[in-house]
Amino acid sequence: MAGRAAPTARRTRLGTELRKMREHAGMTTTQAASLLGTSSGQLSNIEVARFGVSADRIRVMARIYSCTDPALTEALAEMTGDRKRGWWEEYREILPPRLLDLAEIEHYGTHLHAAHSMHVPGLLQTVDYAREIFRQAVPEMSPPEIEHRISFRVKRQTVLYRDDAVPYRAVIHEAALRMKFGGPNVTRAQLRHLVEMCDRPRVTIRVIPFDAGSYPGSGQSVYFVSGSVPALDTAQLDQSHGPVFIDSEAQLAQYRMLLERLEATALSPTESQNLIQDLGQSL
Structure with missing residues (x-):
């Protein structure tokens, strides 16, 4: 061994x-x-x-x-069969190990499901939008670190574009869509990108509008990666010190239920796309 x-x-x-x-x-x-x-x-x-x-x-x-x-x-x-080094290994001495773990987990995932209330999910962010997110990090990041983070995030997004693209579902609150990270031009470009992503065959975006009022798990950001069997699912939460991974059966069941309820609260994919488009045109 x-x-x-x-x-x-x-x-x-x-x-x-x-x-x-x-x-x-x-x-x-x-x-x-x-x-x-x-x-x-x-x-x-x-x-x-x-x-x-x-x-x-x-x-x-x-x-x-x-x-x-x-x-x-x-x-x-x-899980013992693939011993090739993943693309994320090139960042091993540059970025925190937990970020590399996240890229590995989603690379092997069979379904990705995100829910965000204050910003657009990372896999759907444009470069300029992501740059502004990283600029606001505490503690402050150096310019080189910001660029490394952006490069890493863009490479993570390839799971949505490769030939065997992983099915991806996102629930985004309207508040996140109205936050003008980087100003109107950056926000407009980000919303335009979301509209385009809505048309991808394996991407589903749903919006929880302000009119929905209160909703389950308000304020939480959850990223759920399905494994090849339910027992290998992983929930990831954002914390100030980095990603936190959850794999206990009881907690996974809670997050599955939460995501189902969030989707039930949100608009349909078509209604969501229309709302995103309207918000972009209003800027």
Whole structure:
């Protein structure tokens, strides 16, 4: 087994799910290691992603742990197969590791779902709009850091443009559309971009209008990345110190429900596109 000094988000999640599987079986690391023919130290290192693990070993572990979800077992086995360096690795010494984790998680996601109330979601931002967002960060970013962040964000957006584009749904409050980040010209260009994105086949944008009044989870920004099976979903929240990832089953269920209720509150995609267009023309 090869040691990993800096495990990626994908490897870390794999180890976490294997630990959950073992704990669900009611086994200690010592008990499980004995059945697997390894040491408790090696098993612990697998679970914290310091050591790699093969697909065949994962299937053996699932059998020993009496896992009754074959789809989850195969999804975990598939996570061992792709060992290529992702494009985000070129930013490893430049940007915070959690940002690289976010790019990796959404790269392998099967569906992306965002909800924002104060600004346009990152994957839908224009360069000028993103630059203004980063300029307002606290603590203040240096000009080179801002440009690195913009470059990174633009590369993240390729998940919406590649041949196997990931389906993307966004719920945006009207307040975010009226915020003039960078002034009228930048805002107008951003709204025009949103109108164009509405026409992309795998992109769905819905707006919660002011007329909707109160709505579930007001003020929250949520980014939900679906995995190949529901157990591998991830919710990401923005915090002042960086992205926070959530993978507990109970919390994931809450965020799924929240996003469903937000979509039910929002206008239809066509009505939303019309509203965005009207707001842009009014500037």
